[in-house]
Amino acid sequence: MISTIAELRSFLAKARSEGKQIGLVPTMGALHKGHLSLVEACREECDLSVVSIFVNPTQFAPGEDFEKYPRTLDSDREKLATVEADVIFAPSTEEVYPPGSSTTVHVAGLTERWEGATRPTHFDGVTTVVMKLFQMVQPDRAYFGQKDFQQAQILLKMVRDLNLPLQMRICPIVREADGLAMSSRNAYLSTEERRASLVLYKSLQLAERFLAEGILDADRIRLAMEAEFSSEPLAKLDYVALLEAETLNEVDEIQSPVIALVAAWVGKTRLIDNLWLRPAPTTS
Amino acid sequence: MISTIAELRSFLAKARSEGKQIGLVPTMGALHKGHLSLVEACREECDLSVVSIFVNPTQFAPGEDFEKYPRTLDSDREKLATVEADVIFAPSTEEVYPPGSSTTVHVAGLTERWEGATRPTHFDGVTTVVMKLFQMVQPDRAYFGQKDFQQAQILLKMVRDLNLPLQMRICPIVREADGLAMSSRNAYLSTEERRASLVLYKSLQLAERFLAEGILDADRIRLAMEAEFSSEPLAKLDYVALLEAETLNEVDEIQSPVIALVAAWVGKTRLIDNLWLRPAPTTS
Numbered sequence: 001m002i003s004t005i006a007e008l009r010s011f012l013a014k015a016r017s018e019g020k021q022i023g024l025v026p027t028m029g030a031l032h033k034g035h036l037s038l039v040e041a042c043r044e045e046c047d048l049s050v051v052s053i054f055v056n057p058t059q060f061a062p063g064e065d066f067e068k069y070p071r072t073l074d075s076d077r078e079k080l081a082t083v084e085a086d087v088i089f090a091p092s093t094e095e096v097y098p099p100g101s102s103t104t105v106h107v108a109g110l111t112e113r114w115e116g117a118t119r120p121t122h123f124d125g126v127t128t129v130v131m132k133l134f135q136m137v138q139p140d141r142a143y144f145g146q147k148d149f150q151q152a153q154i155l156l157k158m159v160r161d162l163n164l165p166l167q168m169r170i171c172p173i174v175r176e177a178d179g180l181a182m183s184s185r186n187a188y189l190s191t192e193e194r195r196a197s198l199v200l201y202k203s204l205q206l207a208e209r210f211l212a213e214g215i216l217d218a219d220r221i222r223l224a225m226e227a228e229f230s231s232e233p234l235a236k237l238d239y240v241a242l243l244e245a246e247t248l249n250e251v252d253e254i255q256s257p258v259i260a261l262v263a264a265w266v267g268k269t270r271l272i273d274n275l276w277l278r279p280a281p282t283t284s
Numbered sequence: 285m286i287s288t289i290a291e292l293r294s295f296l297a298k299a300r301s302e303g304k305q306i307g308l309v310p311t312m313g314a315l316h317k318g319h320l321s322l323v324e325a326c327r328e329e330c331d332l333s334v335v336s337i338f339v340n341p342t343q344f345a346p347g348e349d350f351e352k353y354p355r356t357l358d359s360d361r362e363k364l365a366t367v368e369a370d371v372i373f374a375p376s377t378e379e380v381y382p383p384g385s386s387t388t389v390h391v392a393g394l395t396e397r398w399e400g401a402t403r404p405t406h407f408d409g410v411t412t413v414v415m416k417l418f419q420m421v422q423p424d425r426a427y428f429g430q431k432d433f434q435q436a437q438i439l440l441k442m443v444r445d446l447n448l449p450l451q452m453r454i455c456p457i458v459r460e461a462d463g464l465a466m467s468s469r470n471a472y473l474s475t476e477e478r479r480a481s482l483v484l485y486k487s488l489q490l491a492e493r494f495l496a497e498g499i500l501d502a503d504r505i506r507l508a509m510e511a512e513f514s515s516e517p518l519a520k521l522d523y524v525a526l527l528e529a530e531t532l533n534e535v536d537e538i539q540s541p542v543i544a545l546v547a548a549w550v551g552k553t554r555l556i557d558n559l560w561l562r563p564a565p566t567t568s
Contacts, residue, residue, distance in 0.1 A: 005447060102393045103411075103445035108386040127387075128446075135447040161387035162412075163289060163419040 001077070001088045005136050008089050012050070012137060020047035024139035026130060029053040029090075030070035030184035031079050034174040038143040039083045041171050050137050051080055053090040058097070059125030070187050089137070096132060105131045107154045107161070110248055114241060114261060115150050115272070126151055127158050134164060141167045145174075147181050149259055149274040153248060173274070175201070181273045188269040196234035197266045203228040203240065204275040207260050211277050216254045218242045229264065238263040238270070242277065254279050285361070285372045289420050292373050296334070296421060304331035308423035310414060313337040313374075314354035314468035315363050318458040322427040323367045325455050334421050335364055337374040342381070343409030354471050373421070380416065388412045391438045391445070394532055398525060398545060399434050399556070410435055411442050418448060425451045429458075431465050433543055433558040437532060457558070459485070465557045472553040480518035481550045487512040487524065488559040491544050495561050500538045502526045513548065522547040522554070526561065538563050 002008045012022060023046030025038045035051075042049040053076060060066035073090065080088055104124050110116075111123040134142065144152050152170045159168055174182045179201040180194075189197055203225040210221045222240050229237040241261045242251055251258050257278045264271055286292045296306060307330030309322045319335075326333040337360055344350035357374065364372055388408050394400075395407040418426065428436050436454045443452055458466045463485040464478075473481055487509040494505045506524050513521040525545045526535055535542050541562045548555055 009449070101445045103389065103391045103442050105446075106388050106390060108388070110386075132447050135449055138449060158387050161385045162389075163416050165293070165419055165422060 001090065003089075003091050004095060005091065008050075008087070008136060011087065012048075015048050016138070021140045022046060022137065023049045024133065024137045024142045025049065025051045025085075026133050026142065026144070027051060027053055028055045028069065028184065029076050030072050030187065031076045032174075032182040032184065032186075034145050034147060034182040036079060036083050037174050038145060038171050039080065039085050041169060042141070042143050043084065045141055045169075046139075048086050049084075050087045050089055050139065051085045052133055052137070053088060054096060054129070054133075056096075056125060056129040057093060058128060059122050061119060061121055064119075065185075065188075070184055096129070104128045105158060105162070107158050110150070110154045110157055113248060114239060115263065118238060118263075118270075123151065123154055127154060130155055131158070131162075134166065139166050141169055143169045143171060146170050146274065147173045147183065147272070149245075149261060149272075150248065153245065179205070181271075183271065185269055185271065189266060193234055193267045193269065196232050197269075197271055199229055199232040199235045200262050200264055200271055200273040201275075203262055204260055204273060207242070207277055208275060211254060211279060214280070216279060218251050218254060218258075221254075221260075225260075225262065234266055236265040238265065285374065287373075287375055288379060289375065292334075292371070292420060295371065296332075299332050300422070305424045306330060306421065307333045308417065308421045308426045309333065309335045309369075310417050310426065310428070311335060311337055312339045312353065312468065313360050314356050314471065315360045316458075316466040316468065316470075318429050318431060318466040320363060320367050321458050322429060322455050323364065323369050325453060326425070326427050327368065329425055329453075330423075332370045333368075334371045334373055334423065335369045336417055336421070337372060338380060338413070338417075340380075340409060340413040341377060342412060343406050345403060345405055348403075349469075349472075354468055380413070389415045389442060389446075391442050394434070394438045394441055397532060398523060399547065402522060402547075402554075407435065407438055411438060414439055415442070415446075418450065423450050425453055427453045427455060430454050430558065431457045431467065431556070433529075433545060433556075434532065437529060463489070465555075467555065469553055469555065473550060477518055477551045477553065480516050481553075481555055483513055483516040483519045483550075484546050484548055484555055484557040485559075487546055488544055488557060491526070491561055492559060495538060495563060498564070500563060502535050502538060502542075505538075505544075509544075509546065518550060520549040522549065 023042035025042050027035050055069050057066055105127040106124050107127055116123055156168050180197055206228055207221045207225055225240040229235055242258050244251055245259045257276055259274055260277050261274045307326035309326050311319050339353050341350055389411040390408050391411055400407055440452050464481055490512055491505045491509055509524040526542050528535055529543045541560055543558055544561050545558045
């Protein structure tokens with residue numbers, strides 16, 4: 001458990017000089033099995049796994065849930081012990097952002113739409129803090145979850161565009177038994193809302209079923225997904241989108257794998273989910 | 285002489301694994317003694333010196349001198365041989381900016397004024413390409429000239445704000461015998477303009493003389509510097525500024541060291557220069 005950049009650097013410099021491969025799993029804490037699956041993937045590929053726990057203020061807009069975001073450091077440490085993470089890096093806000101910090105990293109083109117439309121400053125906060133963590137840790141590999149699909153695409157682009165010397169790993173979504181994508185924000189849900197939140201995954205499964213039936217028209221699939229939300233009064237749809245993954249552009253017809261994104265409010269909680277849609281191979 | 289990032293990385297990985305300290309001198313070529321002094325400083329402190337030569341399109345605005353910026357690779361190589369640079373990295377534009385690149389690094393607060401006022405996109409181009417070069421080379425130390433004072437302050441802030449794991453060295457201005465600060469753009473000057481360009485350094489020396497005489501009022505010094513420019517019809521002043529170095533804020537009274545900046549057009553050529561002004565120690 002390390003809380004200063006200087007201590008982290010001196011620890012990692014030693015490991016690096018011994019030829020150890022370093023993996024980084026950046027988190028905001030409130031860990032669940034999705035996070036732990038990232039640590040497991042990290043441990044499998046790397047000699048040393050660093051898990052950062054930092055609730056990053058710059059990715060929350062005023063009025064969002066920065067203050068009430070769950071902070072559960074003790075239970076996070078216990079969970080990380082079960083997957084044998086090597087280093088927990090849990091710095092203070094002042095350690096990460098000393099007074100006067102004013103440099104940001106911006107990925108144009110992928111950040112304005114979808115999550116960026118309702119959260120216009122969110123992704124600059126994400127790219128900036130991840131860039132900082134990359135520079136603090138200098139990992140050989142970094143692990144992110146597919147749950148935040150747009151975030152993952154943006155970070156992949158940042159790494160490519162700025163020539164960062166590391167490999168990115170995007171790991172599959174981990175779901176509850178009933179299909180709800182694991183998220184630290186699920187803790188906000190009441191019993192009723194928890195039941196209603198299933199509509200996100202249900203709408204994605206519906207899209208998958210349409211595709212299996214040979215329906216490739218994106219508008220038709222989108223409309224069906226939206227109708228699924230109309231049947232759940234506790235959920236308020238923000239968007240459904242069927243996208244080319246790399247550009248996040250909408251497709252008209254599903255001819256190659258596309259990513260289906262959904263975002264919705266369930267009560268006061270904003271939830272997102274996604275699923276790859278792969279058209280069945282055509283027999284010719 | 286290396287032109288691809290892959291080849292550069294594999295060469296440097298070997299050097300790094302042998303424990304060599306790597307120094308980087310980023311340049312746009314058209315090398316003069318100022319650049320060579322950076323390479324010399326680099327060679328003194330590091331085991332391996334990398335000089336990048338890349339005329340970075342993103343720091344030129346439309347209508348600026350990107351196309352006609354001097355490109356003198358053969359003579360640059362000869363000059364670098366005299367100071368025994370180890371690696372010249374001269375990538376193509378496509379190697380540095382593949383199609384679709386859209387990520388930028390922005391340092392708010394220091395980039396809007398002075399040079400940023402007349403060149404509003406300039407510094408984002410500089411910070412972004414320097415960040416990319418830092419990631420390609422992963423140097424232990426990087427060397428920049430004080431001639432581009434504001435640029436140096438912005439890069440120092442970027443390194444601090446984003447926790448880059450390297451040391452920055454800002455090296456003194458190298459001047460011609462008559463005082464003109466060396467610059468690749470001096471090559472644009474006609475004989476008449478070359479003579480007129482001395483007004484920049486003369487105005488800085490005038491400020492120094494005022495200070496030596498105990499005049500600490502910034503307005504008075506500025507006015508005298510501006511008057512110096514009025515006496516030179518071939519030069520058109522853009523700004524003179526007496527600044528606190530770290531914030532680039534103007535000072536009213538010189539009580540501690542300040543940096544004096546000047547920027548002016550001489551014909552169609554934009555020149556800048558600067559000088560530290562240090563008040564004489566008071567005897568009490």
